[in-house]
Amino acid sequence: MDFILQPWPWYVSGPLIALVMFLLVFFGKTFGMSSNLRTLCSIGGAGKYADFFKFDWKSQKWNLTVVLGAMIGGFIAVTFLSDNSVMDLSPQTVNDLKEIGFSNAGESLLPPEIYEWKNVLSLKGLAILVIGGFLVGFGTRYAGGCTSGHAITGLSNLQLPSLIAVIGFFIGGLLMTHFLLPLIFGA
Amino acid sequence: MKYLKFLLVGIFFGIVLVKSEAVSWYRIFEMFKFQSFHMYGIIGTAVGLGALFLWVSKKNNVKNIEGNTIQLVPKDKGYTRYILGGTIFGLGWALAGACPGPMYILLGTGVFSMVIVIAAAILGTFVYGVLKDKLPH
Numbered sequence: 001m002d003f004i005l006q007p008w009p010w011y012v013s014g015p016l017i018a019l020v021m022f023l024l025v026f027f028g029k030t031f032g033m034s035s036n037l038r039t040l041c042s043i044g045g046a047g048k049y050a051d052f053f054k055f056d057w058k059s060q061k062w063n064l065t066v067v068l069g070a071m072i073g074g075f076i077a078v079t080f081l082s083d084n085s086v087m088d089l090s091p092q093t094v095n096d097l098k099e100i101g102f103s104n105a106g107e108s109l110l111p112p113e114i115y116e117w118k119n120v121l122s123l124k125g126l127a128i129l130v131i132g133g134f135l136v137g138f139g140t141r142y143a144g145g146c147t148s149g150h151a152i153t154g155l156s157n158l159q160l161p162s163l164i165a166v167i168g169f170f171i172g173g174l175l176m177t178h179f180l181l182p183l184i185f186g187a
Numbered sequence: 188m189k190y191l192k193f194l195l196v197g198i199f200f201g202i203v204l205v206k207s208e209a210v211s212w213y214r215i216f217e218m219f220k221f222q223s224f225h226m227y228g229i230i231g232t233a234v235g236l237g238a239l240f241l242w243v244s245k246k247n248n249v250k251n252i253e254g255n256t257i258q259l260v261p262k263d264k265g266y267t268r269y270i271l272g273g274t275i276f277g278l279g280w281a282l283a284g285a286c287p288g289p290m291y292i293l294l295g296t297g298v299f300s301m302v303i304v305i306a307a308a309i310l311g312t313f314v315y316g317v318l319k320d321k322l323p324h
Contacts, residue, residue: 004206010225013207014232020200021233022240027192028253030260033288037312044309052316065190067291069197074295076198077205089213090222097216109211110284110298120300128282133290133304135279137311140287142322143272144262147286150273151230154262156237161262161269168273169280170219176281177219184282 005083021152029062032149034140036060036067100186113185128184135172143168201292210292212284219281268324279311 008016021031038053039060046053087106097105102113112119119125140146143165145154151169154162204210209229218226243249244257251257280286283304285293290308294301315322 007208008203008206010207010228011232013203013209014229015236016199016203017207017209017229017233018236018240020196020203021237022244023192023196025241025244025257025259026251027196028251028255029193033286033291034312037287037309038316040309041313041316046313046316049313050316050319052319053313062190062193065193066197066200069194069199070201070204070288070292071197071295072194073198073201073203074205074210074292075201075297077202078296081202081206087208087211087213089217093213093217093220093222096220096222097213105213106211109205109208109213109296110293111212114212114284115298115300117300120303126303129300129303130307132279132283132285133307134311134314135275136283136286136290136304137279137308137313138315139272139274139276139279139311140308141272141312141315143269143276146276146288147280148288150262152233152237153259155234156241157259157261158238159262161265164266164269165273165276168270168275169277171270172274172277172279173215173219173281174277175274176278177216180278181216181281 002083004081006085007088017152018156021148021156024066025153027062030149031153032063032145033067033070034137034146034149036063037137038141039064100182102185139172200288201295204289204292205296210285210289210296215281215284263324265324268322271323 024031039057042053042055042057089106094105102111114128120129145165150162150165155166207229208214214226217223249257285304287308290301290305
């Protein structure tokens with residue numbers, strides 16, 4: 001049982017993610033998590049403001065069910081399938097993080113410097129989460145997909161648009177990690 | 188009952204993404220710093236095996252459970268929306284450390300401040316929908 005409780009290596013996790021994608025395709029659907037954000041807009045009445053949200057959201061109930069399952073899966077994983085080991089991050093990463101003010105990197109999935117309530121409930125802390133979330137939500141719909149739809153499904157299906165989108169993901173991610181995060185958190 | 192299989196796939200997805208640490212802000216930082224093979228290994232094997240799955244299914248005319256041939260709807264042609272939208276997404280991904288699947292999974296792990304990120308992502312999607320016709324695609 002130990003190997004289940006320990007972190008799973010990439011060569012186990014990657015194929016299992018491919019299996020998730022394939023199961024959804026086999027069930028006649030597709031692997032695209034960001035579509036749920038549009039569905040949630042429609043449920044909230046966004047169709048009054050833009051035609052983009054006028055569609056039969058009930059046809060997306062299956063995907064909202066996947067979301068519900070994902071939340072339950074997250075709960076199960078940390079509650080029953082974890083040995084609370086510290087992440088095996090690269091020492092260089094831990095060091096780089098220390099330099100911009102992140103201590104104890106890898107002791108939790110998310111940095112308390114960003115996600116702990118005492119940091120969230122400040123103007124800067126709140127702005128980080130709101131801006132981060134907004135960019136993800138806006139960007140993913142503009143690009144027509146996210147990591148699941150473009151990086152996993154689109155690349156597996158050898159689609160050029162998905163390759164362009166993934167290049168975009170990297171341009172944005174590299175800019176943020178190398179230039180903006182040190183400005184936001186450093187000093 | 189017909190939703191049970193989607194619930195189970197979702198639970199499996201959530202467990203895999205936590206156990207692989209792909210939902211971790213730190214792993215995404217490390218990936219964009221090119222300091223570990225971990226995330227590249229995950230995405231690489233997922234795409235490699237995914238491509239093999241799809242290729243074999245199409246070649247052998249495998250039917251999905253609805254009895255139709257397996258066929259993914261191709262994305263619209265274009266360049267601008269993918270590179271611009273992708274870059275905006277990447278900025279948010281590396282800042283919040285959560286993309287649209289993991290944000291729900293992380294909420295499930297008990298990080299309740301993630302609700303703010305989810306709400307902001309819904310707002311971002313809404314603003315895109317309103318501005319859609321004014322943006323270059």
